[in-house]
Amino acid sequence: xxxxxxxPGVEAVAIASEVPLHGWQNQxxxxxxxxxxxxxxxxxxxxxxxxxxxxxxxxxxxxxEGRFLPQDWRPNDPPVAVIGAATAxxxxxxxxxxxxxxxxxxxxxxxxxxxxxxDTTFNVRFEAPQxxxxxxxxxxxxxxxxxxxxxxxxxxAASLERSIRKEFSAIDPDIMIVKIEDVPQMLAGxxxxxxxxxxxxxAIAGLVIAMIGLYGVMTQLTLQxxxxxxxxxxxxxxxxxxxxxxxxxxxRLLVVGIVAGIAGSYAVNAIFHRALxxxxxxxxxxxxxxxxxxxxxxxxxxYLPSRRAARTDPTEVxxxx
Numbered sequence: 001x002x003x004x005x006x007x008p009g010v011e012a013v014a015i016a017s018e019v020p021l022h023g024w025q026n027q028x029x030x031x032x033x034x035x036x037x038x039x040x041x042x043x044x045x046x047x048x049x050x051x052x053x054x055x056x057x058x059x060x061x062x063x064x065e066g067r068f069l070p071q072d073w074r075p076n077d078p079p080v081a082v083i084g085a086a087t088a089x090x091x092x093x094x095x096x097x098x099x100x101x102x103x104x105x106x107x108x109x110x111x112x113x114x115x116x117x118x119d120t121t122f123n124v125r126f127e128a129p130q131x132x133x134x135x136x137x138x139x140x141x142x143x144x145x146x147x148x149x150x151x152x153x154x155x156x157a158a159s160l161e162r163s164i165r166k167e168f169s170a171i172d173p174d175i176m177i178v179k180i181e182d183v184p185q186m187l188a189g190x191x192x193x194x195x196x197x198x199x200x201x202x203a204i205a206g207l208v209i210a211m212i213g214l215y216g217v218m219t220q221l222t223l224q225x226x227x228x229x230x231x232x233x234x235x236x237x238x239x240x241x242x243x244x245x246x247x248x249x250x251x252r253l254l255v256v257g258i259v260a261g262i263a264g265s266y267a268v269n270a271i272f273h274r275a276l277x278x279x280x281x282x283x284x285x286x287x288x289x290x291x292x293x294x295x296x297x298x299x300x301x302x303y304l305p306s307r308r309a310a311r312t313d314p315t316e317v318x319x320x321x
Contacts, residue, residue: 007163009155014058015139017050019148027130028105032091046087046133048104050142056082056117058150064088066098066115073138081111084119084134104135111137157182207294211301218250218305243306250302257298258291 004013018026029043038044053071056063064085073080081102088097101110119134139147153160161180168175222229229242265287 004149004151004164004167007153007160007167009153009160010151011154012054012058012150012152014055014150014152015052016055016148016150017139017142017144017146019059019150030087030133030135031103033101033103033110035091044090044133045131046104046135047131048135048137050139050144051136052139055136055150058152059120061120062118064116064118065096066113068115068117069136069138073140075140079109079111079141080114080138082115082117082136083113084132085116086119086132087134088113088116090133102135207297211297214250214253214298214301215305217253218246218302219308221249222246222305222308243303246306247299247302250306251295251299254295254298254302258295261294262287262291 004010026048027045028048030046030048031037031043051069053069053073055061056068065088066082069080069082070077083097083102091097091102092100097113097116100113102113103110117136119132151157151160151164157180164180165177168177232242232245269287
């Protein structure tokens, strides 16, 4: 940790058993000193994460009350913990959690709460998390066979990868580094899926089917108005006016569909952003531009039936009537 902190551009280095957006977190039952015992199997659970004192600064988790975990905590020191704001509200509504004691998992020791921090998102899932309670304890308290290092830097992450690998190799050549990635890469990895090509194929197929359907609807509408179009042409309506009339009819259908599509897309993005606040989503302006592009494609599908309608021979129509 100290060696990584000396690398150029590094502002903070943290150690954690799990990191935000990593998609997995340890969940354990929690017991509050003085609270009425819960029935067996129905104890409240919390996400318990082992971190060092620099973790909150590196990840930019705000301190609400008290203090962070001590950087120099040792296994022989009194057990301490930092909890999330939702945990404090759950067990000490309207009061302070500082100085209170909790116990979690199979740990029989009481941990004194020394700080309350803002809640953060750890699990990358669309469904609601199994619990909103969060507890942070010193990572030195429960050694695990793997560790996550969080490095905050002002330089591009790719420029530090070689230096980071070199520092770990100097400590122990047998240390296995699973992967090194920055937050944008992590988010891009969550956005990627083996189903993405399939979804893109279905999206293109859906667009083609929609254009074919719109073409068919406009053709049917043209046939239904064939007599009206013939009369208009016989009374002097020109080629362009007939085309604009038919395009206007198709355009109204497009406007209704595009407005409904943008509204649905905005709602889906809102749900997506609520589940993954850090994940970039399309803004309203981008959705409007996509809607306009689809509108142009739709008008193209309307143009052929409209042009055919404008070339209707009024004598044939009137003779048929």
